[in-house]
Amino acid sequence: MPVIAVKNLQKSFGKNNVLRGIDTEIKKGEVVVVIGPSGSGKSTFLRCLNRLEDVTGGEILFEGQPITDKKHNIDKTREKMGMVFQQFNLFPHKSVLDNITLAPIKLQGLSKVEADKRAEALLQSVGLADKKNAYPAQLSGGQKQRIAIVRALAMQPHVMLFDEPTSALDPEMVGEVLDVMKKLAEDGMTMVIVTHEMGFAREVGDRIVFMDGGVIVEEGTPEEVFGAPKNVRTQDFLSKVL
Amino acid sequence: MLRLKRIIPMLMALLMLTLALYPGHGQANAQSALSADEKRTLTIGLSPDFAPYEFLMTVDGKSKVVGSDVMIAEEIAKDMGAELVIREMSFDSLIPALQSGRIDMIISGMTPTDERRQNVDFSDLYYTSRQVILTRSEDVDKYKTMDALQGEQIGVQTGSIQEEIANSIPDAQVTAVKTISDVVSLLSSDRVNAAVFEGPVAEAQVKNRPGIAIAEAVPEDSDTPMAIAVQKGNTELVNEINVTLERLRATNAVDGFIQQANELNSGETAPSNIFSFFWKYRGFYADGVKYTLLLSALGVLFGFLIGLLIALLRLSGVKILKWIAVTYIEVLRGTPMLVQLLIIHFGLASAFDIKFSVLQSGIITLSLNSSAYLAEIFRAGIQNVDKGQMEAARSLGMPRGMAMRTIIIPQAIKGVLPAIGNEFVVIIKESSIVSFIGVADLMFQANAVRTLTYSGLYPLVIAAGIYLVMTLILSKLLNVLERRLSAGDSR
Numbered sequence: 137m138p139v140i141a142v143k144n145l146q147k148s149f150g151k152n153n154v155l156r157g158i159d160t161e162i163k164k165g166e167v168v169v170v171i172g173p174s175g176s177g178k179s180t181f182l183r184c185l186n187r188l189e190d191v192t193g194g195e196i197l198f199e200g201q202p203i204t205d206k207k208h209n210i211d212k213t214r215e216k217m218g219m220v221f222q223q224f225n226l227f228p229h230k231s232v233l234d235n236i237t238l239a240p241i242k243l244q245g246l247s248k249v250e251a252d253k254r255a256e257a258l259l260q261s262v263g264l265a266d267k268k269n270a271y272p273a274q275l276s277g278g279q280k281q282r283i284a285i286v287r288a289l290a291m292q293p294h295v296m297l298f299d300e301p302t303s304a305l306d307p308e309m310v311g312e313v314l315d316v317m318k319k320l321a322e323d324g325m326t327m328v329i330v331t332h333e334m335g336f337a338r339e340v341g342d343r344i345v346f347m348d349g350g351v352i353v354e355e356g357t358p359e360e361v362f363g364a365p366k367n368v369r370t371q372d373f374l375s376k377v378l
Numbered sequence: 379m380l381r382l383k384r385i386i387p388m389l390m391a392l393l394m395l396t397l398a399l400y401p402g403h404g405q406a407n408a409q410s411a412l413s414a415d416e417k418r419t420l421t422i423g424l425s426p427d428f429a430p431y432e433f434l435m436t437v438d439g440k441s442k443v444v445g446s447d448v449m450i451a452e453e454i455a456k457d458m459g460a461e462l463v464i465r466e467m468s469f470d471s472l473i474p475a476l477q478s479g480r481i482d483m484i485i486s487g488m489t490p491t492d493e494r495r496q497n498v499d500f501s502d503l504y505y506t507s508r509q510v511i512l513t514r515s516e517d518v519d520k521y522k523t524m525d526a527l528q529g530e531q532i533g534v535q536t537g538s539i540q541e542e543i544a545n546s547i548p549d550a551q552v553t554a555v556k557t558i559s560d561v562v563s564l565l566s567s568d569r570v571n572a573a574v575f576e577g578p579v580a581e582a583q584v585k586n587r588p589g590i591a592i593a594e595a596v597p598e599d600s601d602t603p604m605a606i607a608v609q610k611g612n613t614e615l616v617n618e619i620n621v622t623l624e625r626l627r628a629t630n631a632v633d634g635f636i637q638q639a640n641e642l643n644s645g646e647t648a649p650s651n652i653f654s655f656f657w658k659y660r661g662f663y664a665d666g667v668k669y670t671l672l673l674s675a676l677g678v679l680f681g682f683l684i685g686l687l688i689a690l691l692r693l694s695g696v697k698i699l700k701w702i703a704v705t706y707i708e709v710l711r712g713t714p715m716l717v718q719l720l721i722i723h724f725g726l727a728s729a730f731d732i733k734f735s736v737l738q739s740g741i742i743t744l745s746l747n748s749s750a751y752l753a754e755i756f757r758a759g760i761q762n763v764d765k766g767q768m769e770a771a772r773s774l775g776m777p778r779g780m781a782m783r784t785i786i787i788p789q790a791i792k793g794v795l796p797a798i799g800n801e802f803v804v805i806i807k808e809s810s811i812v813s814f815i816g817v818a819d820l821m822f823q824a825n826a827v828r829t830l831t832y833s834g835l836y837p838l839v840i841a842a843g844i845y846l847v848m849t850l851i852l853s854k855l856l857n858v859l860e861r862r863l864s865a866g867d868s869r
Contacts, residue, residue, distance in 0.1 A: 188769055215775035225770035229788050229863075238784065239774040284770075291774060 137200055138163050139295055139326050140185060146193035147180055149164070154180045156350040157194070162295070167327045171334070173373055177350040178330045178374035182299050185328065186210075186217045215243055218288030219297045222300040224280040226272040232259075232283055233268040244291070251290075259285040262316050278309030282316055289320075296320065298329040334377055338362050346370045409410055415625045418460035422451050423481035425469035427829045429559040429582040429841060431487040431604075434830045440661055441826050446635035447485045450504060453631075454606075461640035467816035468556055470537035470760040471724075473497055476609055483615065484607040487576060489539040490661030499612060500605040501619040504732030505632050509600035510571045514565060519571060520650045521593035533561045533570035541572035545595050553723045557825060562587060563834045576602065578636055586832045607635060655836045659827045663844060666823030670848070673737070673819060674806045677744030681805070682798075685752030690782070692757055703753065710750035716811050719743040740812035740819075748805050755797045794861045799856035803849045810845075820844060 138161035142204070147155040154177045162168055171176045183189045185196060187203060187210050196204045203213050218317035227235050236258070250338045259265045272280055280302055288296060298317065302310045314336050321327060322342050331337060336342055337358065344361040346354045346369075354367045362378075365371045424447060433444035455462040465481050473483045476498055487488045487507075490500035511521055520526060529549040534541040536554040540866045553570050555561055562583055564570045564704070572593070575583070580592050606623075608615045626632055656663070692703035700757050704799045723739035726732040734742065763786050771781035791798070813822035824841035831837065 150530065185760075186773060200484050211777050213775075214773055217773075219770075219773035221766060221770060221773075223764075223766050224763070225766035227770070227785055227789075228765065228790060239776065242780060242784070243775050288774070 138197075139166075139199060140328075141197040142185075142194070144194040145181070145184060145191060145196065147177075147184055147189060148192050154350055155184070155192075155253070158350075158352055160345065160352060160355070162326060162328060164326055166218070166323045167325075167329065167340055167342045168345060169322045169343070170328065170330045170347060171332070171337060171373075172347035172353075176347045176348045179299055179349065182328060182330050185297055186219055188219075200327050215291050216294045218285075218291060218293035218296045219271050220281070220288055220296065220298045220301045221302050223271075224277070224284045224304070225235045226280055226284055226287070227273050231268070231269075232270050232272070233274075235283060236287045239287070240290050240367040247352075255286070255290055258289055259283075261319075263288055276299050276309060277305045278312045281305065281309075281313045283322075285313075285316055295326045295328065298327065298331065299334065300330050302331065302333055317339075332377070334362070334374075348371065348373070395529050398460050412763070414862075418458065419463050420455045420458060420460040420465040420483070421465060421469055421481045423465045423472050423475050423484050424486035425472060425557075426466050426826075428487050428579055429558075430574070430578050430642075431576075431637055432485075433582075433639075435642065436830060441830065444639065446505075446632065446639040447487060449635040449638070450606075450623075450626065450632065450665065451485050453626060454619055457622045457625070458618055461660040465816065468814060469535060470556075471815055473607070474724040474728070476725055477609060478733060479609070482608065482734065483619070486578075487604050488607055490604050490605045490607075491539065492643070493540070494607070497610065498607040499610050499616055500607055501616050502623050502624070503605050504602040504623050505636070506601050506603045508577045509540065509595070509597045509602055510575055510577050511595045512565060512575045512580045512583065512590055513571065513593050515589050515591045517571060518591045520595050521595045524597060526595060527572055530572055530691050531570040533573040535561055539602055539801070540576070541811035543600070544574050557826075557829060558583070559828050559832065559834070562590065562832075565590060566834070578640065582640065583832070593640075594736070596618075598651070652836050655831075656831070656840050659831075659840075661730070662823040663820065663840065665818060666841075667844060667848075669737075669817055669819040669822075670806065670809055673740050673744060673809045673812060673817065674802075676741045677748055677805050677809065678802050680741070681747035681748030681752055681801075684749035686756055686787070687715060688749060688753035689756035689760060692753065693730075707753055708751045710746055715743060715747050715808060716814065718747060719811060719815060725824050736812070736815050736817045739794075739815060740809070742819045744805060744809055747808070748801060751801050751804075752798065755794050755801065756787075756790060758797075759794035760786055762793055763789045795856065795863065799853065799860075802852055806849055806852065807845060 140162040142158050142160050144355065145158040146153070151294060156182060170181065172178045180189055184191050191204050194204070195202055198213055198217070201213070202208065203210060212269060226260055227238070230238065233252065233255055236255040237248070238250045240246040240254065256265060256268065259268055262285065264279060264282055264286075267275065267279065267283070274281070276284065301317070302313050306315065310333070314333065315329070317329070320339050341358050343355060344358050345352055346361060346367070349368050354365060354370045361370065365374055413518055415442065424443065426432045426434050426443045426445070428445070430445055431447045434441045435444050443466060448464070465475070467475060469486065472486055472488070473494065475481050476484055476640070484498070488494070494500075502600075509529065513521055527547050527550060530547075530551070532544045532547065532550045533553050533555065534544045535558055536556055541552065541554050553564060555564060558579065561573050565573050566587070566589055569639065574597065580718065582593060584590055597754065605621050608619070615670060649658055688703045688706055692707070693700040694700060694775055722743050723734065723736065767785055768781055768791065771785040772778070776784070809819060810821035813819050813825065816822070821842055824837045827837035
C-alpha cells in the first residue's frame with residue numbers, strides 16, 4: 137500500500153483552476169521531487185497533501201484512509217505528516233527548544249523531560265545542539281530552516297513535506313539545509329519535496345515529477361527526466377533552468 | 379507568557395469573590411426594612427451637599443453626613459426601632475434609587491411636586507423653606523426684584539425645585555449643574571450672574587464663601603415645602619414616618635435641628651497651602667484611590683477576557699457569531715459610558731428587578747465598555763500575526779483552538795501591548811464616572827472634599843494629580859512588561 141495515493145486531485149481558487157486532475161502514488165521510503173515553472177501548481181499540490189488547502193475535487197488517501205473526507209480528523213493525520221515551509225515559520229516568541237517540544241508535549245503527551253531528550257538528540261544530528269536556548273530572531277536563515285526540520289521531525293512523522301525549503305535562503309546557506317535533507321533521505325524517510333534545486337533533485341530524488349499547468353506532465357527517475365525528457369514542455373523548462 | 383488555561387479559572391474565582399463580597403446592598407436592606415425582622419434597618423438616600431439639611435463634615439479625618447434631615451431620619455429610625463443606614467448619591471439619582479428599591483426613603487430637602495408624586499409617595503410636610511436669589515456681593519443691588527432677573531444667566535442644581543423656579547423666569551438662561559458647590563463656583567467664576575437657592579442653604583454658603591450675598595429679590599411662590607419620599611404604595615412606611623413627624627412638629631423640633639446644623643456648619647478652615655490641604659484630607663483620597671484601583675483593575679481584567687472572546691468570535695468565520703461580535707462592539711463603542719452605566723444600574727433594576735450594587739454596576743460597565751475597545755485591538759493584533767504561524771502550528775497537528783491559544787494570541791498581544799496599555803490608562807481615568815451613581819471612588823471623594831471645604835480648586839487639582847500618578851506608574855509597568863516580552867527579538 138502506498139503511503140499517499142492521490143486520485144484525480146482538483147483545486148481551484150475561485151475561477152482559477154490550479155490543479156486539474158493529479159494522479160500519483162508515493163511509496164514508503166520514496167523521495168519524490170516535484171519540479172516545474174512557477175504557477176504550475178506544485179506548491180498547491182503539496183499543501184493539499186496535508187490539507188492546508190481544502191481540495192475541490194478528487195481524493196487523497198493517507199495510509200489507506202481518505203483524508204479528503206469531510207469527517208476525517210485531519211489533525212491526527214497531520215501529526216504523521218511533517219511540513220517544512222519556505223519561510224521557516226518558527227514561533228518567534230518561543231525558544232528553539234520550546235519550538236521543537238511544544239507539539240510532542242501537547243499532542244503526544246510526552247513529558248517535558250522526554251520531549252527535551254528527543255529534541256536535543258535531533259538538534260545534535262543537525263549540528264545545532266548549542267542553540268537550544270536561543271530565540272529564532274537570533275539565528276541565521278539556514279539555522280532557522282534546520283530547526284524547522286527538527287521541529288517537524290520531533291513528531292516522528294511518517295512523511296515529510298518540503299515546500300521550497302531553500303528558496304528564501306542566502307546561497308551560502310542552501311548547502312547546510314540540503315545536507316540535512318539528504319541525510320534524512322538516506323535514513324529512509326518518505327519525502328515529497330517541491331524545489332528549484334535541480335542538482336539536489338537529481339542526486340537525492342528517487343522519482344522526479346514535472347508539473348505544468350496544474351497537471352503532471354512527465355514523471356520518472358532522475359535519469360529519465362533529466363537525461364531524456366520526452367515531453368516538449370519538460371525539455372523547454374529544463375533547458376532554461378539547467 | 380500568557381497561560382490562559384491557568385489564568386481563566388483563577389479569574390472566574392475572582393469574579394465570584396467580587397460578586398459575593400458586594401451583595402446588592404440596597405436590595406437586602408429594602409427587604410429587611412419591610413419585613414418586621416428583629417434587626418430592622420432603615421436605609422435613607424440623600425445628596426449631602428445641601429447644608430444645613432445634609433452635608434459632610436470631617437470627623438476624625440473621615441467624612442460623615444450630618445444635618446437637620448439626618449437628625450429627623452435618626453428620630454424616625456429610633457421610633458421604628460431600626461438601625462439607620464445612609465446612602466450618599468447625586469440628587470437626581472435619588473428617585474431612581476428609591477424606585478429600584480436600593481433605599482427605603484429619601485430625605486434630602488425634597489419638595490413634593492406633582493411630577494415627583496407620579497413616581498413616589500410623600501410623607502406629610504416636615505419643613506417649609508423660602509427660596510432666595512444668590513449673587514456676587516458687588517451685584518447685590520442689581521437684583522432688587524424678580525423682574526431684574528429676566529433674561530439673566532442663572533445657575534441651579536440639576537433636578538432641583540430651584541431649577542423649576544429658574545425655568546419659570548422669563549427668558550432666563552438656566553445652567554443646571556450637579557452639586558451646590560458647582561452652582562456657587564458658576565457664580566463666583568462669572569459664568570452665571572445669579573442662582574436660586576434654598577434660604578438656609580444660601581445662608582450657609584454666604585457664611586462660608588467670601589464674595590457672595592443674598593439679593594433682595596424673592597421668587598414668587600417661593601415657599602418650598604419638604605417631605606420624605608418613599609416607594610409608591612408603601613403606605614405602611616408613610617404612616618410610620620408621619621407619626622414621628624407629628625411628634626417632632628409638636629415640639630417645634632425641626633427648627634431646632636436646623637439651628638443646630640447651622641452651628642455645626644460653621645465651616646471648616648481648610649489649609650491654604652495645597653500640600654497641607656492634601657495632608658488634612660488624605661483619608662478621603664486614600665479611600666477613593668482604593669475604589670478607583672479596584673474598579674480599574676477588575677474592569678481591565680474582565681474587559682481583557684471578554685474583549686479577547688469577542689475578537690475571536692469576530693474572526694471565527696461563522697457569520698452569526700461575527701455579526702453578534704460586530705454588533706456588540708459597535709453598540710458599546712457608539713454609546714456614552716454614562717448612559718451604559720445608568721442603564722445597568724437603574725434601568726435593569728426598574729425593568730427587570732436586577733439590582734446590582736453600585737460597585738457591581740461600576741465594574742460591569744467598565745468591563746463591557748473596555749472589552750469593546752480591547753476586542754478591536756485584539757482583532758488587529760491577531761490579523762497582524764503572519765499567516766505562516768497558523769499554518770505551521772496546524773501542520774504539526776494542533777487543532778485550531780490550541781494554535782490560537784499557544785501560538786497566535788501570545789504574539790498578537792505582544793504586538794498590540796502599547797495599544798492595550800493605552801486602553802488601561804483610559805479605563806483608570808474613565809472610571810471616574812462611577813461617582814455619578816455613588817461609588818466612593820477618587821472623583822467622588824474629591825467632590826466630597828469640595829463640598830466640605832467650599833474650596834473650588836484644590837480638591838480637583840489633588841484628584842488630577844493622583845490620577846496622573848496612577849497612570850504614570852501603569853505606563854512604566856507596561857514598559858517593563860513590553861521589554862520582558864520582547865526577549866525573543868533581541869539579537
